[in-house]
Amino acid sequence: MSFRDSRTRLAVLCSHFTPTRLHSDPPCSPLSASLCSAAEPRLPDSHNHQKGCVFCNIVRGQSPALKLYEDDMCLCILDTNPLSHGHSLIIPKSHFPSLDATPPSVVAAMCSKVPFISNAIMKATGCSMFFYTYSFNLLINNGAAAGQVIYHTHIHIIPRKAFDCLWASESLLRRPLNLDDDKVSQLAARIQEQLLLSDSCHDSKNEDFCSSKS
Numbered sequence: 001m002s003f004r005d006s007r008t009r010l011a012v013l014c015s016h017f018t019p020t021r022l023h024s025d026p027p028c029s030p031l032s033a034s035l036c037s038a039a040e041p042r043l044p045d046s047h048n049h050q051k052g053c054v055f056c057n058i059v060r061g062q063s064p065a066l067k068l069y070e071d072d073m074c075l076c077i078l079d080t081n082p083l084s085h086g087h088s089l090i091i092p093k094s095h096f097p098s099l100d101a102t103p104p105s106v107v108a109a110m111c112s113k114v115p116f117i118s119n120a121i122m123k124a125t126g127c128s129m130f131f132y133t134y135s136f137n138l139l140i141n142n143g144a145a146a147g148q149v150i151y152h153t154h155i156h157i158i159p160r161k162a163f164d165c166l167w168a169s170e171s172l173l174r175r176p177l178n179l180d181d182d183k184v185s186q187l188a189a190r191i192q193e194q195l196l197l198s199d200s201c202h203d204s205k206n207e208d209f210c211s212s213k214s
Contacts, residue, residue: 048095066078069116073110075093084127087159111155
């Protein structure tokens, strides 16, 4: 990633978070991480990669990263510009520019590892617990308006501590939209219509695929 891209990414993320850094955090226990370097063998060509994509380069072993977890579908690495101790990213090994362009099977594979990976990160970093539940944010920036800078699907795992004020809106009074019942009902109807259309298109594609195989 270039210096300019790194600065842009930090600026976008900081629009969602306060830049407060915690100096009272205790030293975290070392995560079981390995440094992924160009010396590692490349992955089979079955994975789709995008030239110039920093995450694709990491997956292929062409760029360094601290690797926490890896399987056939996805990879978990420490963020190089962390917002908290243990801030990590789960990325698919194949290149998909956004969440909506990522196949459900890949999304499922990524999400299925969140409890396993996050539990290890939370224990290693000593983040806060409440009623035996660890505190962390699970975040996806999808699209430019939502703060996406690297166009390769990824999930942020961000460990939290009580009163860390990392998320700026948590310290402010929320102002929910004031919508009347008719507008809410109309919105729900439009969303349901889009879901039906999407479901129909999906079924049609499956039928075409099955017909081509028969």
